[in-house]
Amino acid sequence: MFVKxxxxxxxxxxxxxxxxxxxxxxxxxxLMSLSIADTxxxxxxxxxVADVKGAQALLTEAGYSVKVSDVLCVSVPDxxxxxxxxxxxxxDHGIGMEYLYSFFRSHGDHALIIIRVDKPEEGMKALAxxxxxxxxxxxxxxx
Amino acid sequence: xxxxxxxDDKGLPYGSQGDLTFTTLxxxxxxxxxxxxxxxxxxxxxxxxxxxxxxxxxxxMGRTDDMLxxxxxxxxxxxxxxxxxxxxxxEPQYQIMVDRENLLDTMEIHVELSPENMSDTVRELEALExxxxxxxxxxxxxSAKIKLCQPGSLPRSEGKAKRVxxxxxx
Numbered sequence: 001m002f003v004k005x006x007x008x009x010x011x012x013x014x015x016x017x018x019x020x021x022x023x024x025x026x027x028x029x030x031l032m033s034l035s036i037a038d039t040x041x042x043x044x045x046x047x048x049v050a051d052v053k054g055a056q057a058l059l060t061e062a063g064y065s066v067k068v069s070d071v072l073c074v075s076v077p078d079x080x081x082x083x084x085x086x087x088x089x090x091x092d093h094g095i096g097m098e099y100l101y102s103f104f105r106s107h108g109d110h111a112l113i114i115i116r117v118d119k120p121e122e123g124m125k126a127l128a129x130x131x132x133x134x135x136x137x138x139x140x141x142x143x
Numbered sequence: 144x145x146x147x148x149x150x151d152d153k154g155l156p157y158g159s160q161g162d163l164t165f166t167t168l169x170x171x172x173x174x175x176x177x178x179x180x181x182x183x184x185x186x187x188x189x190x191x192x193x194x195x196x197x198x199x200x201x202x203x204m205g206r207t208d209d210m211l212x213x214x215x216x217x218x219x220x221x222x223x224x225x226x227x228x229x230x231x232x233x234e235p236q237y238q239i240m241v242d243r244e245n246l247l248d249t250m251e252i253h254v255e256l257s258p259e260n261m262s263d264t265v266r267e268l269e270a271l272e273x274x275x276x277x278x279x280x281x282x283x284x285x286s287a288k289i290k291l292c293q294p295g296s297l298p299r300s301e302g303k304a305k306r307v308x309x310x311x312x313x
Binding site (some may be wrong): 005007009011037039041042044046060063064065066067069098099116 | 256257258260261262263264265266268269290291292293294295296
């Protein structure tokens with residue numbers, strides 16, 4: 001039960017991010033969630049869109065370096081401690097986390113968190129066993 | 144005996160710029176015959192202001208090849224290209240920026256990120272930068288800072304690409 005995330009390499013230059021978001025916007029790609037990793041020299045834009053293949057083709061054609069990865073979209077009750085609970089399950093199973101960010105839209109009284117783990121299959125199994133709800137690519141359409 | 148040699152290996156008259164070569168006249172063990180230094184300069188037989196009459200050389204204006212000297216090490220862009228090709232998935236689209244900071248030469252290599260090397264984690268991209276830097280250090284014997292760039296962002300040219308931008312004022 002994974003969700004597809006698209007990541008784009010951003011040069012550390014004024015207008016870099018504006019260019020990518022403008023291109024996506026012009027072609028009606030709705031960024032449902034996004035996160036930016038930054039280093040001194042470059043950034044990585046990570047985003048969730050409904051049509052990942054289309055976005056990948058559009059951005060690659062425009063000359064960007066793009067990658068599609070599988071991430072977990074975890075539904076947690078929207079109260080303090082809930083996130084800690086989910087992260088504890090992962091760490092108890094020895095699953096490392098690469099990065100995490102929250103989804104813009106909420107799911108009723110649940111918050112949606114995007115988590116990229118280093119062992120995707122195992123991470124998914126561990127959370128499923130613990131009864132944690134995860135969204136699929138199809139579920140995203142209705143969020 | 145110094146001479147200035149042109150690209151067609153013919154000796155050039157005083158005042159012309161060309162490859163500075165040396166021929167030893169009294170060495171026994173290992174004589175040099177028109178040993179090319181690959182440095183570009185001029186020779187003149189004009190009288191010096193102090194009165195001496197021997198041949199004098201002008202300032203060295205450049206190289207006949209594309210060799211650079213970085214912190215005392217001879218570096219050829221072809222070595223950098225070879226080093227880049229040793230790293231999986233790296234295409235030799237690069238530009239070498241040379242500068243001097245605080246009296247020390249610095250070398251920064253801009254390398255285009257190929258689609259197959261793109262990653263969603265900073266960790267993997269930084270590891271790629273390190274792999275490239277290690278390859279450059281192993282092949283060219285200099286430590287350089289590696290900067291990843293967007294594909295297609297480095298200038299392309301027909302014929303020989305301008306690989307080196309030397310900002311040092313020598």
